[in-house]
Every structure is written in structure tokens, then in C-alpha cells.
Amino acid sequence: MARSVITFQKPISFLSGAAVVGGLEGQGPLCSSFDLVCEDSKFGMDTWEKAESEMVRQASEVALKKGKISSNNLDLIFAGDLTNQCAASSFGLKEQNVPYIGLYGACSTFALSLGMGAVAIEAGLGERVMCAASSHFASAERQYRFPLEYGCQRTPTAQTTVTGCGCVILCDEPVNSVRITEFFPGIIEDFGIDDPANMGAAMAPACANTLLRYFSATGTVPEQFDMIITGDLGMEGQKILKELLYSHGIDIRKNSYDCGNMIFDFQKQSVHSGGSGCGCSAAVFSGTVLNQLQNGKLSDILLIGTGALLSAGTVLQNETIPGIAHLIRIQKEK
Amino acid sequence: MARSVITFQKPISFLSGAAVVGGLEGQGPLCSSFDLVCEDSKFGMDTWEKAESEMVRQASEVALKKGKISSNNLDLIFAGDLTNQCAASSFGLKEQNVPYIGLYGACSTFALSLGMGAVAIEAGLGERVMCAASSHFASAERQYRFPLEYGCQRTPTAQTTVTGCGCVILCDEPVNSVRITEFFPGIIEDFGIDDPANMGAAMAPACANTLLRYFSATGTVPEQFDMIITGDLGMEGQKILKELLYSHGIDIRKNSYDCGNMIFDFQKQSVHSGGSGCGCSAAVFSGTVLNQLQNGKLSDILLIGTGALLSAGTVLQNETIPGIAHLIRIQKEK
Numbered sequence: 001m002a003r004s005v006i007t008f009q010k011p012i013s014f015l016s017g018a019a020v021v022g023g024l025e026g027q028g029p030l031c032s033s034f035d036l037v038c039e040d041s042k043f044g045m046d047t048w049e050k051a052e053s054e055m056v057r058q059a060s061e062v063a064l065k066k067g068k069i070s071s072n073n074l075d076l077i078f079a080g081d082l083t084n085q086c087a088a089s090s091f092g093l094k095e096q097n098v099p100y101i102g103l104y105g106a107c108s109t110f111a112l113s114l115g116m117g118a119v120a121i122e123a124g125l126g127e128r129v130m131c132a133a134s135s136h137f138a139s140a141e142r143q144y145r146f147p148l149e150y151g152c153q154r155t156p157t158a159q160t161t162v163t164g165c166g167c168v169i170l171c172d173e174p175v176n177s178v179r180i181t182e183f184f185p186g187i188i189e190d191f192g193i194d195d196p197a198n199m200g201a202a203m204a205p206a207c208a209n210t211l212l213r214y215f216s217a218t219g220t221v222p223e224q225f226d227m228i229i230t231g232d233l234g235m236e237g238q239k240i241l242k243e244l245l246y247s248h249g250i251d252i253r254k255n256s257y258d259c260g261n262m263i264f265d266f267q268k269q270s271v272h273s274g275g276s277g278c279g280c281s282a283a284v285f286s287g288t289v290l291n292q293l294q295n296g297k298l299s300d301i302l303l304i305g306t307g308a309l310l311s312a313g314t315v316l317q318n319e320t321i322p323g324i325a326h327l328i329r330i331q332k333e334k
Numbered sequence: 335m336a337r338s339v340i341t342f343q344k345p346i347s348f349l350s351g352a353a354v355v356g357g358l359e360g361q362g363p364l365c366s367s368f369d370l371v372c373e374d375s376k377f378g379m380d381t382w383e384k385a386e387s388e389m390v391r392q393a394s395e396v397a398l399k400k401g402k403i404s405s406n407n408l409d410l411i412f413a414g415d416l417t418n419q420c421a422a423s424s425f426g427l428k429e430q431n432v433p434y435i436g437l438y439g440a441c442s443t444f445a446l447s448l449g450m451g452a453v454a455i456e457a458g459l460g461e462r463v464m465c466a467a468s469s470h471f472a473s474a475e476r477q478y479r480f481p482l483e484y485g486c487q488r489t490p491t492a493q494t495t496v497t498g499c500g501c502v503i504l505c506d507e508p509v510n511s512v513r514i515t516e517f518f519p520g521i522i523e524d525f526g527i528d529d530p531a532n533m534g535a536a537m538a539p540a541c542a543n544t545l546l547r548y549f550s551a552t553g554t555v556p557e558q559f560d561m562i563i564t565g566d567l568g569m570e571g572q573k574i575l576k577e578l579l580y581s582h583g584i585d586i587r588k589n590s591y592d593c594g595n596m597i598f599d600f601q602k603q604s605v606h607s608g609g610s611g612c613g614c615s616a617a618v619f620s621g622t623v624l625n626q627l628q629n630g631k632l633s634d635i636l637l638i639g640t641g642a643l644l645s646a647g648t649v650l651q652n653e654t655i656p657g658i659a660h661l662i663r664i665q666k667e668k
Binding site: 003006047049050075082083084085086090091093094101103104105106112116119120123124125126143185186187188190309310311312313314317322 | 383414420424458459460522656
């Protein structure tokens, strides 16, 4: 068992999923799969941080409504985000009155929450578990980089933090045929990248490490999956990932997708290297990918959440940027 | 099962525990139970933040050494701290090359890591799991309050962030007779406290909520436990907790202890309302309490980690301070 993949014995299923995004994401190619698009990036609040909490609150409400349950029927919430002390999640979910476990995995947080949600159900800690992650372009920019008012230019490798929240409710009953079947937590990898405007490069080695270990541990090959979806390496990071794996004799070029590249239209939208932020893979999965699994377009996928474990402080102190990547396998029962 | 206590079926045991603290903590009454006391609060590094990471690294090394294993034999690490984006933990543990799951529970993080570590073992995600939490007085002061150089006076209800790290290794084999038997995750409670210099008051209601729900769900009474240990309410918060519970007909006055009050000598040390920070309950448990369980002085305890879910940003935006409290039961097998 040590360091190998956990294969769930219980039928870990999706009771519901909800995706709430901002205006820019609503203009992208996945628009129709999101539950709510809020043109007002302040979500009716007076600060960006309160806006992010409000977006989280709305996503949790939509997930409960679509699952036809109230929060009284939830046993547990796993959530996390990029704001300092993960305040967006705790403030956004505090009114649900549900046992709450905060996670931190940077942009890998959504995959991590799915994995830990499934582990909690497997162990018997709960039967219905909410898993959520969020990010907001404006709260992230001013926390990690510069206040938006400065109008700073960004470099071509910089990613665009997605304003979005994805939220699913997992359960231990086979309500439909889509299952989380495996979880494989990632190891922190530090390849010495120190450019906070190139997080794709910082995360790609961790993602390659997780995939190489996973294929080796399970004896699987890339071709057997409908999609290998990373979130979020962006254009730059996904290119590095493919090259890294190819140098190890693994070819994922045919079925590799990245949430950061899926959510925007690179021809029409100025998003540099693509989307990032916990909310990107959370919204793309909860909105788009989960639907495709449920309607049969996909039947066996790997979702690999990738995170860059930097803070504004570590960058100022000239630290490098470690990366991490957590893997989830989701299958449709035959 | 819903929202009740998880009772572990596997014999979740402590392979080892390590506590590393700073100079002030080393002058306190628990000094002899800590593995390392570092008089240099910079731990040989050039910044407070790097010092905290180095302290975490040292604690993990001591725990591995005491457990007589190398990190190759670890399946998983759960860790968290108070620094933005939990950088102290990820930078302090990145060299271990072990699958890593970041948690955020403010000062409740250590109890949360024990709980999630036990859940991971129960589900089969790993057999040997490291659980760690840390805090550093100086990194916390400048992040949450003021740079130390300002020499600001603190109010009597303010707690003193402990410079410390506690780290244990859990395993699924009965290496001795001490077991984590139950885990009960907490619900976020917001009683409208908005004074960041009185976090005991912000956390006490969440702690009372967790204990009331626990006693009700399990049919247990306070008297049957050798110790009900909170971490860290400090003098102010512990007083409020006792009063809140007493108003509900629950009397914990005889066997209630708080890590924030245990770690310092209030007669000789100027620590205001007592210790706080993720590292306080982590070090007091891993150093002092675990020893007392192992040598038979304690045989049935509740450890309740209490966290205040604020950030510097939420305080500036006039938000209130929600609290959370996660409960662990640890018993000596008869």
C-alpha cells in the first residue's frame, strides 16, 4: 500500500456539481456549461475578497440546490483557495453550519479536495461531502503581484487567475454511474524556478513526477484514458509537461488537456499563458468535465491538480517556487 | 454516521513524536519535555519565515529519528501553519520527498492533522503518516499585527504566538498502547467577535459547540476523561469556554487544561493571555502530553484544537473573526 494509489472500495459518486464564474470566463468557450456567470466581478460586494467569498457561497448554494438537499444533510466540507489564511473559503462557507476542513494546495486544491473528500467517505467520516475551491483575479493580483490600479503589464508566460468557484457534493451511494475510483497524492518538487510570472514551469515537473509515478504504480498507459486533464499549467506549463514526459518515453500529446487552456479563447481573449487559480480547474471540472462524464462523452479520465507553493513573501525572500500535483481518476461504471 | 464521531477500526498508533521550540518556550515549565530548544529564534537563518521552515524541518527529522525510520518509509505528510499560503510547512518539508497534503485550520491545525492523518490510515491511503503544525512568534507578529521593531504594546487579552513545531508519526500497527480512537471535525462558529487581540473570545464559542455536540453524540461526560485539553484558548478564552459550557450544564472546571496556559509560566513570563499559534498545541502535545500518555500518567483524553479564521486582510476589511474547533480522542488500550 505504501505510496501507491488508493483504490476506493465504496462507490464514491457525484450528487451534484456547480460552477460560478466571472465575466471574462463567461465570455470564453465553456460559458454554456457554467451555472452562473456574474458580469459584476465584485459580486455585489464592496471588496474583491468579499466578492470571492460571495462567489463561494453562491456556488455552494447551487450545488445544494442541484443535489436537492439542504446543508443539514451534508456531513462535511473540504475547501480551500489562494487568499491568505484561506479566508475566501471559510467566510464563504461559514453560514452552512457544517463540519469544515480547510485545505491548502494552491491551484491543486480542487483535485485535493476531491481526493480527501473521497478518502473521508471511504473511512466513514461522512456520507455526503462538499468539495470546493475558488480564486478571484483581482484578489489574487493584489495579493501576489500588484494592485490592479497600477495597470502593470504582464509577461507572456504569466497566467490569468480565473474568477471562479467549483463545488461538488460527493456521496457514498451510486446515484449515477460516475465514480471517483482512485486518488494519488503528489510530492513537492522544486526544480529551482524562481519566476512568479511563469508558474507553469514551476508546476510542470511536479505534474510529470505524479504522472510517471502513477503510470508506474498502476501499470496503466496514457492511451487508455479519454482525457488527461491538468489544472492549471497553461500553455507554457503544458508544453513543458509534454516534453518532460516524452523524454521519459511517455506520450500524452493526443489526450492531454489543461483547464487553463480550455477556459479561455486565446484568439479573442488577452489571457497570456492561460488560466490559473484554484477556481480554474474547479469550475472547468464542476461545470464542463463532470457534465461530459455524466452524459457519456467521457468514461475514464485523470484529473491532475497542479499547484505552485509560493507566497508573496517567499518571492520577496528570493525563494524558489516548489510545485505539487495531486491526481484523481474518475470513471464511468460500465 | 452523518455528522457523528468517527471511531477508528484500525489501531492508529504513535510511532514517534517530536517538539522543537524557541527560547521563550524553553524557559517555560514544559522545557524538559521538548526535544530541541533553540535559543536563536532565527534558527540560523536570515529571516523569521525561513527560521520557521527550518524549525519544521528539524522537528520532522527528530520525529523520523525517534521513530527509527527514514522518510522513504513515510507514505504521507499532513501539515499546516499560519504563514500566508502555509509556506512554512511546504518549504520546511519539501526535502522529505513524501506525498504532501496541506491543511489550514489556523491554531486548530495540529488536531486537524492528527484527525486527517488517522482518517487517511483508516481509509488505506497510507500506513505511516506524519502530522505536523508550526508557528513562529516573529513571523506571526509581522504578518498579523505589527513589525516587532515598532515595539507595540499588546493588550491583556492578546495571546503570545508560540515559536514551536510539533510533529508526530502515526502508523497502523499497535507499536504501543496509545491510540487515536475518535475524530470529530468542528463547525465554523462566528459570534461576532472582531478584536484580533482577543482571539480566545473568538474561538471559545466554536470550542463549546464542538464539546457540546461531542458529549451529546457519544453520551460521554467530562468526568470520564483524564484531561480535556484545548489548544489554544489562553486564559481569557478558557475562562469563557468554562462559563459557556457551565451555562449548558456541563462542568469541565476540574479537568480542563489549555496548551496556551501550560506552556508558559505566567508569574515569570510576560505572555499576556497565554500561548497561541499552531505550534503551541502541536509542541505541547508532541512533547508533553504524548509522553504522559505513553508512560501511563494519562489514559483517556480529549484534545480540542481551536482556530481563529482571521487574516490581516479580513481584519482590515472589518470582518468578524469566525472560530473552529476540531476534537480528537486519544486512549491508552487496557
